[in-house]
Amino acid sequence: MAKWREPVRRPYYAKYERVPLAHGQGWYECYRLPGNVLAVCEPGHLQEANVFLLPGTDRALLIDTGTGMANIRAVIDELWQGDLVVVNTHFHFDHTGGAHAFDEVLVSTNPLVERQARAGIPHRFLENQVDEDMFLWGYPPGFDPQTFAVAPYRVRPVEDGAAIDLGGRTVDVVHTPGHTEDSLMLYDRSSGVLFGGDMLYYGAIYVQFDNDFMGRSSIEGYVRSLEVVKERFPQVKAVYASHNDFAMDPACIDDILAAMRDVRDGRAECEPMNDESWAYYGDKLPLSLYRFEGFTVIAK
């Protein structure tokens, strides 16, 4: 399908200070971001998933665990020696693939999340993610595209409004259904950074899911969630995204909220989308594509 493949590095990485990794396995890269945040990314896969490590004086917080296509634990162990709290922003494989490598993961729980944590994700649901064309520089070492699956992992529920104390640094949890029912965001009070999960980034924003494997999206829920975020965290200084470029101006919250309202209220122009490569398991074609400045919205 080769919808993105170019043998060049994404130019945005050059904006950030690279942290050398002894255990990057030729797959992970690490960058230091403003606000005492380390980003670990997987620039070689189409998902371009980002995970974030927030060190405190008592413990560190790891936000998401990546695709699990290589050993994320080795990287985190290199970057942080001490107590670690791990949280998943939602249950899609590109955020939970590495979860099994950690003792337990905080999640916004629902029956679909619990089932996935218990059973993992079988290979057959991930076949479209291991196509060679999804990989910019080939497969990571030791990776088998014939058998890749997400292993089961242990979860503990985290409530909306919970505050995670890292020592000298407190991170708020806000439940933000929209992309999926279990989506959550995190707000670091000390830096004013909002971690938007898959709800806030520039790229294709997915709001079309409606099955037990990918969960259920809701445009109405999306709008409400962004309204709650704006109300609860009026001082956001930057938004860090789980895909593509790490950092965004907080204006993206208003931009994406306005777009979702337009989609909800039928004001946005929509194109039918019949390209199967954009459809995830269970999506019925055609999907609807809405184009906005800097991002698109994909809905049912």
Ligand SMILES: [Zn+2]
């Ligand atoms: Zn994702």
